[in-house]
Amino acid sequence: MRSRRKRKRRCRFCGREAWLVVRQANLPLCREHFASWFERRVERTMRRYKMVRPGERVLVAVSGGKDSLVLLAVLAELSEPMGFQLEAITLDLGIEGYSASSVETAAEAARALGVEHHVISIKDRYGFTLPEALKADRRPACSLCGLIKRYTLADVAREMGFDALATGHTLDDMARFILSSYMTAAISELVRLTPVVPPGLPGLPRLVKPLYESLEEHIRAYAELRGLKYMPDGCPYASTAPSDRLRIFLDQVEHESPGMKHAMVRGYLKRIRPALEAHLRPELPPLRPCSRCGMPSSGDVCAFCRLREKVARLLGRGELS
């Protein structure tokens, strides 16, 4: 933290020595005022985009990484003043040497915060692990894992009757996804990179991203300040090269022009996305219930059920061992 401290600067609110400076606002803050500034910022994001209404039940997805642990801790702070009920969920994807500590880290954090915590093993629920799915399907690991996690979280949240499903996507993630989708002109991706995604069909939770306007730099600082014990970044399957290039570029630009990531994401939301969405809407296939599982699908059988059947077939023939 030493590098973020500025010796002579004083907290804008109490005059004590500043612990860090929020660069985009040139705002020096002590530890206590940084914590409340950070929490207020998340609350403002949630209110601005109408993520949660009073009385609703919110399920937060916790992997045990820094972003999701901070999200859990902040939502635990906000649940009473904002009037929502909070529970947490961790998926056990069956990755050796990773999933067990992911579940344990999340469970411990939830226990410390007094938040009810659910663990869902995809092997128990759907009959296969992520490593088995990766052997059965040629898609890149991150894209397959994304499909499995999105489906499972929405499926469980629907079953348990949650109104909203919260994930730890950060401002840095969103800036990277948006820029990467611009570069490949991936319009159908581009229209979905919003802070709130409404449910595809009735009965499903809306997807919300309360850290949509929070920088990872500040998330890391908040985790340190709250003493959160998170897992190191990086899943064993992630191949990170192209996204690292984007990350480094965006970090450099943010360093030179503090506030740029936020400006870029706001510009996307206010000017670019509405145009793309209006243009794309007539072409979008309407979602309908998957004939196997009832979850939203653009075809007769959803992508997850097709994957699940393929893996089951190969597992049945003993071809994945």
Add this chain to the structure above:
Amino acid sequence: MRSRRKRKRRCRFCGREAWLVVRQANLPLCREHFASWFERRVERTMRRYKMVRPGERVLVAVSGGKDSLVLLAVLAELSEPMGFQLEAITLDLGIEGYSASSVETAAEAARALGVEHHVISIKDRYGFTLPEALKADRRPACSLCGLIKRYTLADVAREMGFDALATGHTLDDMARFILSSYMTAAISELVRLTPVVPPGLPGLPRLVKPLYESLEEHIRAYAELRGLKYMPDGCPYASTAPSDRLRIFLDQVEHESPGMKHAMVRGYLKRIRPALEAHLRPELPPLRPCSRCGMPSSGDVCAFCRLREKVARLLGRGELS
């Protein structure tokens, strides 16, 4: 050039030792076949986007830098087979130690190619130099210079009755402009980054960019091969930091994924721009003739005439010396 040569590779067309490899197509070429490949690529761009029709008169803007000299040389090759008449123009912006050699370099290249060459001094024509305008106006140098060059070239081309005005914008330029406009969500910029811009009012030339699909790497190789003597890049007024950051990033990504710049620009043209344009069209103020000069303007007096009057006022008072 040594680094671009691959010892063992042979020209795809004639089997001689390859001089360079076009990486996005994995295409090894000797000097002669590279030259014709490069010229055919520019011709294909011109035909694909209907830049010039047979019998038309084309004015090419030549600054004396590598891109515009290559454009001049290629258009001189293409003018007979494609059936257009070609003349060249260089603006003397009155920048000490730069404009004179810009004019001289361009004049010599045009003479060698047998292309008629016009020199327009903005001091003679409008009464002020670029350095004087920069003292009178707070806009960044590149934005002011762009305004002056765009206006002057269009004004002269209209006066001389040209159908099209060709500029040396490259694929690298376009990728950089597009990415930068994405990042700032500058929609009104974004819709104009096309290979052909139709005239804003009747009687004006259409603006065309024949190097829209050509990489600077290949432009540099073509200049070397043709022995073109160009001025080094970089005007004395350009402050290059933010655009350099983008350039380095895009060059890295192109190096790792050859063809990415072209894919990005094509994706912009085919998918993103049509959506933005359809959305923006109803909001665009219609262009009308400037009440002073008759050139297209969104207001009563165009930006150039406002600048010109401001500089004249300050020059009259002796405030710019």
